[in-house]
Amino acid sequence: MRKVLIPTDFSPASRNAYYYALELYGNTDSTFDVVHTHHAAFDPSQPTVLDFTLGIDQVKQENLKNFIELIPEELKTRLPEDIKIKGEVVIGFAAEQIVDLSREYDVIIMGMTGSNQLVDKIFGTISLEVARKSVCPVFLIPEQTKYSVPENIVYACDLDGVEPKILEKIVSFASRFNATVHFIHVSTEQNGDFDVKESIKGNNFPVRYSTQTIKAESVSEGINTYAEKHLVNLVIMARKKRSFWDQILHTSVTKKIAINSKIPLLVYHE
Numbered sequence: 311m312r313k314v315l316i317p318t319d320f321s322p323a324s325r326n327a328y329y330y331a332l333e334l335y336g337n338t339d340s341t342f343d344v345v346h347t348h349h350a351a352f353d354p355s356q357p358t359v360l361d362f363t364l365g366i367d368q369v370k371q372e373n374l375k376n377f378i379e380l381i382p383e384e385l386k387t388r389l390p391e392d393i394k395i396k397g398e399v400v401i402g403f404a405a406e407q408i409v410d411l412s413r414e415y416d417v418i419i420m421g422m423t424g425s426n427q428l429v430d431k432i433f434g435t436i437s438l439e440v441a442r443k444s445v446c447p448v449f450l451i452p453e454q455t456k457y458s459v460p461e462n463i464v465y466a467c468d469l470d471g472v473e474p475k476i477l478e479k480i481v482s483f484a485s486r487f488n489a490t491v492h493f494i495h496v497s498t499e500q501n502g503d504f505d506v507k508e509s510i511k512g513n514n515f516p517v518r519y520s521t522q523t524i525k526a527e528s529v530s531e532g533i534n535t536y537a538e539k540h541l542v543n544l545v546i547m548a549r550k551k552r553s554f555w556d557q558i559l560h561t562s563v564t565k566k567i568a569i570n571s572k573i574p575l576l577v578y579h580e
Contacts, residue, residue: 312340315415317347317408317440320373323421323453325380330449330574331419332381332389333457341394345411346374347404370399405439412444419449441577442549447479450575460487460543466533467495476548476578481517483576490518492540496532497525537573549579 316331318324331342348370374397381389400407412418422437441448463484465472472480472493484491526532533545 312338312417313415314340314342315408315411315418315446316342316344317404317418317420317436318344318374318377319404320346320377321421323451325377325421326453326455327419327421327449327451328377329381329385330451330455330457332385332393334419334449335417336389336393342396343415344374344378344395344397345400345408346370346377346397347400347402347407349401349403367399371397374399405436405443408436408440409443409445412440412446412448415446417447417449418444419451422450422452441575444577444579447579448577450577452572452574454572455574458543460484461489462492462540462542463489463544463546464492464494464533464537464540464542465546466529467493473548473580476580479578480546481515484517488517489543490520491515492536492542493519493521494533494536495523496529496536497523498528498532534573542573544574544576546576546578549577 312335314331314335316324316328318328328344335342378395378397400411408418408420418440420437420440437450441450460483463480465480480491483489522536524532524536526535536542537545
């Protein structure tokens with residue numbers, strides 16, 4: 311059984327990620343845990359309210375219950391009646407708590423922005439921190455994204471190509487949707503050219519795929535431009551302990567890919 315973790319700050323972005331998770335895995339053998347994390351001293355979703363205020367925990371529990379139960383009727387009709395969804399309020403720093411919980415789950419699905427300017431900065435940063443440190447794969451869902459079957463998937467290759475374990479995960483995911491996988495390398499002045507086709511040569515894939523090296527001023531620009539042109543539904547990256555991808559996931563590049571794009575980002579970890 312697949313265990314899905316859905317962090318929420320009760321914002322439209324996290325609600326959208328919740329619906330995306332139900333669309334993606336609702337009709338599979340999966341359980342869904344919706345978790346709201348807040349710090350006892352400060353809650354960014356209610357910056358004027360201190361968490362030691364009488365009854366705040368009860369308010370959080372009620373908000374979480376309402377969040378979980380509010381599913382559009384159209385979506386409900388596509389979900390099994392016995393779908394397993396539960397909620398939990400956790401006290402602590404959000405990124406730390408979610409990363410710690412990631413050891414118990416198969417996948418995390420979370421939004422990229424929050425309900426106001428303050429939450430937008432905090433929750434967006436939390437999402438990137440979780441993507442960088444999580445033990446399990448992480449989906450980052452831009453707020454404006456509506457679920458569509460991932461029929462076209464981009465995997466962004468660095469100069470090291472595709473690791474076999476990551477390749478297995480990509481192929482396994484793509485096979486479920488009979489998707490086409492686009493293996494691309496974005497050539498910039500910083501990272502140079504790379505033969506993507508040569509890097510996966512000899513592999514027999516049970517899915518359709520293509521390989522291409524494209525030139526762009528930046529990795530984020532190249533990926534987003536390619537994705538729009540080829541009607542891509544999902545971009546996949548791999549978190550590697552190497553300087554190139556550390557830079558990608560630790561700077562504004564991933565923000566540009568995940569926030570400026572309407573395309574979900576899935577981050578695997580080696």
